[in-house]
Amino acid sequence: DAKTTQPPSMDCAEGRAANLPCNHSTISGNEYVYWYRQIHSQGPQYIIHGLKNNETNEMASLIITEDRKSSTLILPHATLRDTAVYYCIVSDFMDSNYQLIWGAGTKLIIKP
Amino acid sequence: GAGVSQSPSNKVTEKGKDVELRCDPISGHTALYWYRQSLGQGLEFLIYFQGNSAPDKSGLPSDRFSAERTGGSVSTLTIQRTQQEDSAVYLCASSSQGSNTEAFFGQGTRLTVV
Numbered sequence: 001d002a003k004t005t006q007p008p009s010m011d012c013a014e015g016r017a018a019n020l021p022c023n024h025s026t027i028s029g030n031e032y033v034y035w036y037r038q039i040h041s042q043g044p045q046y047i048i049h050g051l052k053n054n055e056t057n058e059m060a061s062l063i064i065t066e067d068r069k070s071s072t073l074i075l076p077h078a079t080l081r082d083t084a085v086y087y088c089i090v091s092d093f094m095d096s097n098y099q100l101i102w103g104a105g106t107k108l109i110i111k112p
Numbered sequence: 113g114a115g116v117s118q119s120p121s122n123k124v125t126e127k128g129k130d131v132e133l134r135c136d137p138i139s140g141h142t143a144l145y146w147y148r149q150s151l152g153q154g155l156e157f158l159i160y161f162q163g164n165s166a167p168d169k170s171g172l173p174s175d176r177f178s179a180e181r182t183g184g185s186v187s188t189l190t191i192q193r194t195q196q197e198d199s200a201v202y203l204c205a206s207s208s209q210g211s212n213t214e215a216f217f218g219q220g221t222r223l224t225v226v
Binding site: 042043045 | 116153154155214216218219
């Protein structure tokens, strides 16, 4: 079973910030939070990952709560090309945890 | 190459036939992963290669599935005696090392067993 819980779908208006939540209440101390997205008919694309601190890169920001039991991926100015399924995954890539257990993700639809 | 390359992009085969799916990882990446994705579902782990270590085959669904990685680079996933339930997109990914780095995915091979 996936270690994360995400809403199955979300809508966001073009140009607005898209905020995608993820619950990972059983996360362990060594596990990172990873976000990938999958645009229709393509392979998954890495977005961002973090451990404790908030992270930002050219694609998105990742906000992790202090207790690390949940996080939010923020796309600051969503475009139509951001329509995709977004996956939140926890893994420490140590021992056998590289298997990256994937849930069904959140289908984000950006509307004009 | 610039990214992970998979071939063929689409494969239609008859039930009972064997198929081979190929993955060319990013040059220099020591870790290689195979996943399977059914329609509307998340990814299902199949097998993991890391350098010269013995692969982790714990995700392979049956003994009809096998994979090898030659010379630490190209990998082939073989499905023998294909069944209709094998129909899915087979995704390959590679990373520079297994520890907290991003994995780069190929476009996948869409396998349809008729």
